[in-house]
Structures are given as structure tokens and as C-alpha cells.
Amino acid sequence: MELTNVGKVILGSLRATPRSGYEIKQLVDGSTRFFWAASYGQIYPELARLGVQGLVERESAPTGGRRRTVHSLTEAGRRALHDWLVSPEPLTMEVRDEGLLKVFFADTLASDEALAVVRAKRAHHEAVVARLEAVEPYAAAERAGGQAFPPLTLEYGLGLNRWIVAWCADVEERLSAGLPERQPRQERADVPSTR
């Protein structure tokens, strides 16, 4: 009975705390989203399947008068999570990086356009860094509360994206140094302004 991709995040999210599907989604969006995403369309059906397989238990736990179902790991669920975590299977690693693909093909572009491609990639990763920096305080609190690993992955995301920003900056420099401006002396002083 192989664990699905979504199954892995779900069991992991329930490792210490029973949660609702909604809360799992919140957690994923707020922390693992950058390296492992999940949508409602996957979470709810998978929670049902994990229930059938006996890996999670559901319990009604309304907040105020609002209906709410929290899920917690069964013993089998805890075992399945552990088995996956220690499994020596090769690790899934998939990337789809449009910015880098553009760089790959940038030799068809004029030098200023190629430069813009790299700048756009840098801007993207600078924005990611900013978003990660914004959640850093929460991670510090978590770390104080004994949870060391989630903050570690935040550190990872920050370091990695900063490395990418630096790489882009370096390439931008090399490009503007190596490739001279095209027609730097193209003033239009000869064309009279129409207004």
C-alpha cells in the first residue's frame, strides 16, 4: 500500500497535532509550498482514502457552531509515516524553472533582452527571499518551542534563493561587461521633435 505524494504531506502534517483539511492546506501554503504544494482538490479526497486505509481517524471538532472535522494519525498511520521517512528509496526531485529555461535559450536574443531575462529571474527570487524573511520571526518562535526542523527548511529556502540572486547579479555583470551596448551613440538629434 504505497503512500501517495499528497499522502506524505498529510501524514506529516498530522505528526504532532490533529488537524482539519482546511488547516492542513493553511500549513502547506505557509511553509512547504515552496518545495511541496497541495490543493484542496487533492487534500480532501486523500484524507478520505487515508481513512479507509486506516491511517487516519476523523473526529468532529466544531469551533463555535461551525462544523469541523479533525484528523489524527492512527498507530498504522504513524508507522506509515515513519516507514516513508526512513525509506532508502531514491528521492523525488522535480523542478520546472521557466526563468532558467529562458536563460538557456537567451542566445537568440539581443544582448539587452538577454540581460532583461536574467534580471527578471533575479527579481523573482528577490521576491521569494522577501516573503521568506517575513516569516522568519515565526520560525524563531518555533525553534524556541523545540521544533528545530521546520525552521531549518526555511533557512534552506532563504540560503538557496539568496545564492540564486547572487548568481543572477554576477551573470548580469558579466553580460554588461562582455557585451557592449548596441549602438550607444544613436541620438536622434537629427529628427526634429513634432511638438
Place this chain on the structure above:
Amino acid sequence: MELTNVGKVILGSLRATPRSGYEIKQLVDGSTRFFWAASYGQIYPELARLGVQGLVERESAPTGGRRRTVHSLTEAGRRALHDWLVSPEPLTMEVRDEGLLKVFFADTLASDEALAVVRAKRAHHEAVVARLEAVEPYAAAERAGGQAFPPLTLEYGLGLNRWIVAWCADVEERLSAGLPERQPRQERADVPSTR
């Protein structure tokens, strides 16, 4: 008429050289696979669609007696490629990193198991580094031949994966320093050996 994901790699692969579907697949597997993959099941149908859209032209170009169809960009195809490359649309960036997900949940594990998780991730990226180093000479040749950007992305892959390896090594150190071996003084001298 929006360009699909596969469409992007295909048009890019044809930017300078007409190629067969088979050759496109070879190229992708040998270079962009680490950040943008594509399978035959996508490439052939998409080549047909791009033909209908007038973005590529097909020409029979058998090698020896073996049938072969090469595709080249039409003017419209060249324009579509250029439009995509300079488009300011937000860049697709998707990652699915199972190693990091395991690290995220590693607080449920015993300290030696958590250490093993990080080591496994490091091993994975060390293998990637080795594979990329193996193709470095080809990239050097390409660079000499005027194509500067594909080798740049190889550099990127190398640098990034080396950074990850270093991060893992650092975390491993911190883990083995900060978390003492569990029961370091559990010698069984009191239990007489049965043989």
C-alpha cells in the same frame, strides 16, 4: 494562442537548428532535464499542434534509409519564441523536493534517523553534481563555439547543487554536535554473551 509548456522547450530547441522529435528529446534529456523535462508523449503530439498553428514546418530528412522528419521554426514560430522570451509574465517555478519534505518532518524521528535523512539528501545532490561535472567538457566546447547561455545554466546547476551539498554537510555537523548520541553509555558488559 498561448504557448504550452512543452511548446516552449520545443520552439527553443529549434531556435538555431532543425531537429526531429527524437533529437529534441535527446537534447532535453541531456541539458534542460534538471529544470524542465519533456517526454515523447508530449513532444510528438505538440509538434503536430505547432505545425497546425503554423509555428513549425516539417521536412522529411532521412538519415541513410531511415525515415526521419525534422522540424524548423517558421517566421511566426520565431516570433512566438521571441515573444515568450521577452514576456514580462510571472515565471513558472515549481519544485517537488522529497528530501526537504522529509527534513521538514524529521522532528518525529530519533536523532540518528534524522541525520540519515539529511545524509540521503546530500548523497542525492552529490550524485547530481557528479553527473553535471561529467558533461562540463561538452559545455566548454559549446562556449568556444559561441553558445554562451547553455553552459551558463550548467554552471548554475553545479553551483546550486554544491550549495545544497554544503548546506547538508553543515546541518549534519550541527545535528551530531547538538544532539548527543542516544544512550552513549549503553554497553552491555553486564549481559553475558550467549556464544
Place this chain on the structure above:
DNA sequence: GGGCTCATGTAAGTGGTTACATGATTAT
């Protein structure tokens, strides 16, 4: 002759996103 690589495709299935439907509760 047998196995490998070149070469082109299709069919079935999987994994995932997006949009929608519904409804209660809380905050402004």
C-alpha cells in the same frame, strides 16, 4: 542473427490545478 540505437507515434492512466457550490461564523 541478435541486440542496440534511431525513429515515430498512441493509449491509458496518474497527479494535479482550477473553478465551482454551499453554508456557517466573524469582523467591519
Place this chain on the structure above:
DNA sequence: ATAATCATGTAACCACTTACATGAGCCC
């Protein structure tokens, strides 16, 4: 009152992988 958030789900669709089918030429 109404907008935002909490909460649970489903249906349609899209992207992608895997496996298969087919066949020719190449190398030993």
C-alpha cells in the same frame, strides 16, 4: 448589511508519465 474567513467538498480539465506498438538500420 456585507465582506472576509472558516470549512468541506466535487467536477472538469490539464499536464505529464509510462507502457506499448512498430519498424528500420547499425554493429558485433
